[in-house]
Amino acid sequence: MAQYDVIVIGAGPGGYVAAIRCAQLGLKTACVEGRDTLGGTCLNVGCIPSKALLHASHQLHEAEHNFAAMGLKGKAPSVDWKQMLSYKDDVIGQNTKGIEFLFKKNKIDWLKGWGSIPEAGKVKVGDDIHEAKNIIIASGSEAASVPGAEVEIDERIVVTSTGALDLPKIPKKMIVIGAGVIGLEMGSVYARLGTEVEVIEYLDAITPGMDAEVQRSLQKLLAKQGLKFTLGAAVSKVETGRNKAAVTYTLRKDDTEHTAEADVVLVATGRKPFVDGLGLDALGIEMTKRGQIATDAQWRTNLPGIYAIGDVIEGPMLAHKAEDEGMACAEVIAGKHGHVNYGVIPGVIYTWPEVASVGATEQQLKEEGRSYKAGKFSFMGNARAKAVFAGEGFVKLLVDKETDRVLGCHIIGPSAGDLIHEICVAMEFGASAEDVALTCHAHPTFSEAVREAALACGDGAIHA
Ligand code: NAI
Numbered sequence: 001m002a003q004y005d006v007i008v009i010g011a012g013p014g015g016y017v018a019a020i021r022c023a024q025l026g027l028k029t030a031c032v033e034g035r036d037t038l039g040g041t042c043l044n045v046g047c048i049p050s051k052a053l054l055h056a057s058h059q060l061h062e063a064e065h066n067f068a069a070m071g072l073k074g075k076a077p078s079v080d081w082k083q084m085l086s087y088k089d090d091v092i093g094q095n096t097k098g099i100e101f102l103f104k105k106n107k108i109d110w111l112k113g114w115g116s117i118p119e120a121g122k123v124k125v126g127d128d129i130h131e132a133k134n135i136i137i138a139s140g141s142e143a144a145s146v147p148g149a150e151v152e153i154d155e156r157i158v159v160t161s162t163g164a165l166d167l168p169k170i171p172k173k174m175i176v177i178g179a180g181v182i183g184l185e186m187g188s189v190y191a192r193l194g195t196e197v198e199v200i201e202y203l204d205a206i207t208p209g210m211d212a213e214v215q216r217s218l219q220k221l222l223a224k225q226g227l228k229f230t231l232g233a234a235v236s237k238v239e240t241g242r243n244k245a246a247v248t249y250t251l252r253k254d255d256t257e258h259t260a261e262a263d264v265v266l267v268a269t270g271r272k273p274f275v276d277g278l279g280l281d282a283l284g285i286e287m288t289k290r291g292q293i294a295t296d297a298q299w300r301t302n303l304p305g306i307y308a309i310g311d312v313i314e315g316p317m318l319a320h321k322a323e324d325e326g327m328a329c330a331e332v333i334a335g336k337h338g339h340v341n342y343g344v345i346p347g348v349i350y351t352w353p354e355v356a357s358v359g360a361t362e363q364q365l366k367e368e369g370r371s372y373k374a375g376k377f378s379f380m381g382n383a384r385a386k387a388v389f390a391g392e393g394f395v396k397l398l399v400d401k402e403t404d405r406v407l408g409c410h411i412i413g414p415s416a417g418d419l420i421h422e423i424c425v426a427m428e429f430g431a432s433a434e435d436v437a438l439t440c441h442a443h444p445t446f447s448e449a450v451r452e453a454a455l456a457c458g459d460g461a462i463h464a
Helices: 013-024 040-045 047-065 081-105 181-192 212-224 319-333 362-368 383-387 416-428 433-437 448-456
Strands: 003-009 029-033 109-112 115-119 122-125 128-137 141-143 173-177 196-200 228-230 233-240 245-251 256-262 264-267 271-273 306-308 347-349 354-359 372-378 394-400 406-413
Touching: 003 013, 003 115, 003 319, 013 029, 013 040, 013 081, 013 128, 013 319, 040 047, 040 081, 047 081, 047 181, 109 122, 115 128, 128 319, 173 181, 173 245, 173 256, 181 196, 181 212, 181 264, 181 347, 196 256, 212 228, 212 354, 212 362, 212 394, 212 406, 245 264, 306 319, 347 416, 354 416, 362 372, 362 394, 362 406, 372 448, 394 433, 394 448, 406 416, 406 448, 416 433, 416 448, 433 448
Parallel strands: 003 029, 003 128, 029 109, 128 306, 173 196, 173 264, 196 228
Antiparallel strands: 115 122, 122 128, 141 271, 233 245, 245 256, 347 354, 354 406, 372 394, 394 406
16 A cells, blocks of 8 residues: 555546646546546537547538538548547557556556545555645546436437447437537537437526626537527437437426427536545535535645645636646645636637637626626638638627726637637736737738737727
């Protein structure tokens, strides 16, 4: 039995990053992981495999819709689904092995198995008990079922994102319950591959919490790509037959009940913290009302020496939020000043076009009664975007009316997920729209649209 300075439970983006930073800071570190590979949900059954399938299906979409216009003639490629899945698995393998290499490089012990905490200072993995001065719980999240509905997930016909990434064949019809990030990303993949996709959403808009203009724009663009939306619909039941499932929902506007059938039903109605088997109850770890581990601003639980980060605690369930917490928590344990700026955490949806946002939405600023200016620029005025059939969408920059300080940014358009980081950096530096507007941006790049939105906050965009 080894003695460690830190044992991290969970090797997802929160846990493995925490472990690497702990080791870099000179702490003797181990990381417990029960999956066969490192990387957690993100690398194995989440962010990374979905991006592989989004990339592959986007290539098909380009071939079917835009190649001919560029003089690339001939039949669009047909889909070899098995090969597409094996490409996806290869991408997973490269990334999970990469983390294994980083563990070795940083001399982090991988304790294989599912961990529990019998008492503060001890972590049990299988029959072994390991001692640690500090424990970081980074056990992530799991798919939540449809609230208040009778649904049995079999990962065959009624699936979560995990099953949706590994379907034996491309379904003819798929019903997606929930128009959040997972529903729209996976719905996009299958719509591009020829599946009839219907998205059933409880609220009257897609992507809750996003800027309302972006929501409307994204819905319109996805509808053009073939996704059908049924909004304001509460799902009450999913009944599974031999090769099909029937989804019953009530339209909230007139209280009428409807049923729709599909070969596959994807349940994408959120995720919940995964704390099974950790023994938190017996330990007396304080939880929030929403089943998350309660922590202070430096990720300490109520028990000395036990910390928690990522999806198991409050805040957006995002890999990069968990990573930031992992690094900062390691620094706190090492006696440094770890800090996460929760006001500057970008959110990205990897549809086509991409959607990205950071900071306040217009709705939030209105609710706060804050006086603000909005500078908006359409990708139609961006030469590079037009050259690659990506003129739809816009950048909207929100700034304080008096000080011109950047308060938020909402982008729907090509490479939005990369463009947003210019504004993240600007916000971290307390920049004004003028600072962004006066920064030279290379031509022709998509990033010029961000600068134009900043110019629109002042004397006006040039290409509008
Ligand atoms: P979500 O919270 O983004 O969306 C769930 C949707 O389901 C909401 O729009 C909600 O109104 C709807 N809903 C809830 N109950 C319903 C019902 N009875 N009938 C119809 N609709 C209902 O959750 P999602 O998409 O499952 O994602 C889970 C987590 O994973 C999120 O926190 C998300 O941020 C994260 N994630 C992030 C990604 C990214 O950053 N690109 C990719 C995938 C997941």
